[in-house]
Amino acid sequence: MTPRRGAVERDEFDEALSLGNAHVAPQRAQDPEDYGDAFTLDERAPAPRPRHRPHGTPWPDARRAAARAARPAAPRPRPLAQAVGEVLAAPLEALADLPPFDTSAMDGYAVTGPGPWRLASGQGLLAGDRAARPLADGTAVRIATGARIPPGATAVVRTEHAELRPDGTLLTRDARAVRTGQDIRPRGQECRSGTPLLPAGAEITPAVVGLAAAAGYDELSVIPRPRVEVLVLGQELLHRGLPADGRIRDALGPMLAPWLQAMGADAFVTRRLGDDAELLYEAVGSSTAQLIVTTGGTAAGPVDHVHGVLARLKADLLVDGVRVRPGHPMLLARLPNGAHVTGLPGNPLAAVTGLMTLAGPLLSALRGTPAAEDPTAALTEDVTGHPTDTRVIPVVRDRRRPGAARPLHFTGPAMLRGLAAAHALAVVPPGGARAGDAVALLPLPWGGTG
Numbered sequence: 271m272t273p274r275r276g277a278v279e280r281d282e283f284d285e286a287l288s289l290g291n292a293h294v295a296p297q298r299a300q301d302p303e304d305y306g307d308a309f310t311l312d313e314r315a316p317a318p319r320p321r322h323r324p325h326g327t328p329w330p331d332a333r334r335a336a337a338r339a340a341r342p343a344a345p346r347p348r349p350l351a352q353a354v355g356e357v358l359a360a361p362l363e364a365l366a367d368l369p370p371f372d373t374s375a376m377d378g379y380a381v382t383g384p385g386p387w388r389l390a391s392g393q394g395l396l397a398g399d400r401a402a403r404p405l406a407d408g409t410a411v412r413i414a415t416g417a418r419i420p421p422g423a424t425a426v427v428r429t430e431h432a433e434l435r436p437d438g439t440l441l442t443r444d445a446r447a448v449r450t451g452q453d454i455r456p457r458g459q460e461c462r463s464g465t466p467l468l469p470a471g472a473e474i475t476p477a478v479v480g481l482a483a484a485a486g487y488d489e490l491s492v493i494p495r496p497r498v499e500v501l502v503l504g505q506e507l508l509h510r511g512l513p514a515d516g517r518i519r520d521a522l523g524p525m526l527a528p529w530l531q532a533m534g535a536d537a538f539v540t541r542r543l544g545d546d547a548e549l550l551y552e553a554v555g556s557s558t559a560q561l562i563v564t565t566g567g568t569a570a571g572p573v574d575h576v577h578g579v580l581a582r583l584k585a586d587l588l589v590d591g592v593r594v595r596p597g598h599p600m601l602l603a604r605l606p607n608g609a610h611v612t613g614l615p616g617n618p619l620a621a622v623t624g625l626m627t628l629a630g631p632l633l634s635a636l637r638g639t640p641a642a643e644d645p646t647a648a649l650t651e652d653v654t655g656h657p658t659d660t661r662v663i664p665v666v667r668d669r670r671r672p673g674a675a676r677p678l679h680f681t682g683p684a685m686l687r688g689l690a691a692a693h694a695l696a697v698v699p700p701g702g703a704r705a706g707d708a709v710a711l712l713p714l715p716w717g718g719t720g
């Protein structure tokens with residue numbers, strides 16, 4: 271793709287990005303030659319040739335590869351109370367008519383024909399009562415919301431619309447007309463037994479569980495949540511207290527399990543392995559998870575063991591490096607037992623990019639949820655592009671302009687400050703984007719885009 275105005279050369283881009291300010295165009299070079307012919311700030315300039323050969327899989331292809339890498343697990347029955355967060359393995363069809371009988375929608379009186387009516391004695395009809403006796407023409411009976419309508423009744427008159435005379439005559443107040451069927455919910459109004467309510471692949475939310483219960487289910491056939499294990503690498507990481515003596519806090523251990531959980535995974539354990547290749551080999555080789563998420567150790571440093579361990583385990587590298595910033599060292603591999611490994615880079619925002627690029631689509635594939643189309647938003651300002659790679663940047667909705675997204679600050683690969691305030695991640699194509707351009711959004715799994 272032709273870099274647009276504001277595109278910069280790769281190394282300069284990385285430097286600006288690592289400082290967290292790459293959504294502002296880096297300073298123009300004194301001499302464009304310093305940057306080789308890949309550098310342009312002028313859209314009328316001839317299309318530049320990148321100085322470096324781009325490395326890794328293009329971002330959209332990496333995402334597609336992850337989505338194609340797995341199939342959903344076999345369906346299992348699950349009691350309703352444990353089904354939230356899993357996925358319907360089969361269409362949800364009503365097992366009963368809803369409502370199952372003609373029902374009073376209001377507290378009041380069931381009546382037959384036009385008034386006035388003679389009120390039957392007694393407490394009347396309550397929700398849960400068995401079948402009532404038929405109601406003769408010209409009579410009325412007290413009825414509660416949810417009670418069965420007695421055979422012969424033509425309408426319900428709400429308590430506040432009725433006037434009961436001492437002699438037991440019932441009238442409507444102010445001679446209010448009574449419509450046939452008024453305040454009666456007819457049997458099957460919402461659905462008939464056998465009506466399809468939701469398709470297979472729908473996420474089981476609390477609302478779905480409620481609907482399934484109403485429609486007669488005790489359990490659902492579900493695709494179980496994929497079991498995910500998180501392995502945090504890095505000897506420099508502290509797990510409590512203040513950063514000290516060259517060591518920093520582990521930001522990913524506390525973040526990834528709940529993030530994966532929000533993506534529909536069963537993130538059952540997070541282990542911290544330091545930089546020990548043998549421990550990593552053991553942990554990956556013996557894991558019972560369907561997806562192992564590692565953090566750090568993806569690059570080529572002296573203690574970056576992920577590639578070596580995957581090679582020893584004879585894993586198939588499906589994606590090895592992605593043309594995206596931050597996060598380009600991310601990888602996806604399949605182990606001989608069929609489980610997958612996503613190697614996320616250690617820089618926290620780069621790890622999140624990897625999570626959204628590789629783990630998200632893979633989890634959708636394992637859950638059998640259809641890929642949704644990405645929502646889009648118009649950028650409120652120009653965003654500097656990488657010449658050959660996609661950028662993923664935290665954005666917030668612009669309160670004054672619906673459908674617009676504002677890039678945030680503090681979005682360097684090692685920073686979470688921008689992300690913590692974000693509603694979504696925006697996908698900026700190679701070459702950058704201008705204010706007003708529509709870009710794809712990756713919604714945060716807890717529904718940040720609204």
Ligand SMILES: Nc1nc2c(c(=O)[nH]1)N[C@H]1C(S)=C(S)[C@@H](COP(=O)(O)OP(=O)(O)OC[C@H]3O[C@@H](n4cnc5c(N)ncnc54)[C@H](O)[C@@H]3O)O[C@H]1N2
Nearest residue numbers: 504519520521522523566567568569574599615616617620
């Ligand atoms: N010569 C090159 N070096 C690096 C390149 C490159 O292209 N050439 N890429 C850089 C990029 S970009 C990234 S991202 C990192 C990826 O490296 P690793 O996946 O091997 O990650 P580490 O080296 O283990 O850590 C990188 C960085 O992140 C910090 N970190 C690691 N884990 C955590 C955590 N759980 N919580 C908070 N911070 C963490 C770690 O201390 C390092 O500062 O490689 C670059 N190098």
Ligand code: MOO
Nearest residue numbers: 596597598620683
């Ligand atoms: O910046 Mo790296 O791009 O942190 O993946």
